[in-house]
Amino acid sequence: MLTALFGGTFDPIHYGHLRPALALAEEIGLSNISLLPNRIPPHKPQPGTTTEQRLAMLKLAIADYPLFTIDTRELQPQLMDQPSFTIDTLKAWREQNGAQSALAFIMGQDSLLSLPTWKEWQKLVDYCHLLICKRPGYAQPTFESNLQTWINQHQTNDIQTLHHSPNGYIYFANTPLEAISATEIRQNIDDPQRCKKLLPPKVWQYIHEHGLYNSKKC
Numbered sequence: 001m002l003t004a005l006f007g008g009t010f011d012p013i014h015y016g017h018l019r020p021a022l023a024l025a026e027e028i029g030l031s032n033i034s035l036l037p038n039r040i041p042p043h044k045p046q047p048g049t050t051t052e053q054r055l056a057m058l059k060l061a062i063a064d065y066p067l068f069t070i071d072t073r074e075l076q077p078q079l080m081d082q083p084s085f086t087i088d089t090l091k092a093w094r095e096q097n098g099a100q101s102a103l104a105f106i107m108g109q110d111s112l113l114s115l116p117t118w119k120e121w122q123k124l125v126d127y128c129h130l131l132i133c134k135r136p137g138y139a140q141p142t143f144e145s146n147l148q149t150w151i152n153q154h155q156t157n158d159i160q161t162l163h164h165s166p167n168g169y170i171y172f173a174n175t176p177l178e179a180i181s182a183t184e185i186r187q188n189i190d191d192p193q194r195c196k197k198l199l200p201p202k203v204w205q206y207i208h209e210h211g212l213y214n215s216k217k218c
């Protein structure tokens, strides 16, 4: 079975995460996607919400989607002070699950573009496949040359290769473009007409009940 981890800050989770992931699962035949919330985003300011609040929103978001589970390994207390570097998480996953199980890490096109700034980025495919979801604004990217060369070395269009190899491949999925970002939601929280349709109703309700992202707190 191909295990798929979808890492993110999820502050908050929104349909720009959920819809491409649902489409990706359909496209390549995934029976489960584990959302992997980070405690400390390596390249972003620490969220204004608590880890518990982001986790609560994830739980509400997936309540109606049996495809998703949540992997809390990056939230463990012993990792309290360290940025959630993906390579470290993948190594820990391999220690638990062995070298032969197929593992994939899902990301949007914007994350792929930033990959050369990630810790030990070229080693990521030694531990997993990368599954890339489309994201508006990043659909026709120009990659820096060492990233492009690395992509060329690892790209596959063959879905069976993803299922039958433990790691090593990059797959560009034909997922829908969803022009949604967590930033847009945080910055427009006082405009329900705009925000409400961008995330599941239960998450929207939680944000309101807890007064998250209101302008005084931002």
Ligand SMILES: Nc1ncnc2c1ncn2[C@@H]1O[C@H](COP(=O)(O)OP(=O)(O)OP(=O)(O)O)[C@@H](O)[C@H]1O
Residues within 6 Å of the ligand: 007, 008, 009, 010, 011, 015, 016, 017, 020, 106, 107, 108, 109, 110, 111, 133, 134, 135, 136, 178, 179, 180, 181, 182, 183, 184
């Ligand atoms: N609309 C989207 N379409 C495709 N991928 C997305 C979309 N939104 C987020 N992602 C991907 O989901 C992962 C986690 O993203 P994250 O939780 O940081 O959300 P975000 O909306 O990009 O947040 P922010 O606006 O705070 O930067 C990243 O790999 C990102 O590329």
Ligand SMILES: O=C(O)c1ccc[n+]([C@@H]2O[C@H](COP(=O)([O-])O)[C@@H](O)[C@H]2O)c1
Residues within 6 Å of the ligand: 006, 007, 008, 009, 010, 036, 038, 041, 042, 043, 044, 084, 085, 086, 087, 111, 117, 118, 119
């Ligand atoms: O390992 C890294 O250096 C690294 C750098 C930036 C982001 N990441 C991971 O990529 C995922 C998406 O990150 P973000 O900031 O878009 O939420 C999330 O799982 C992060 O922990 C990882």
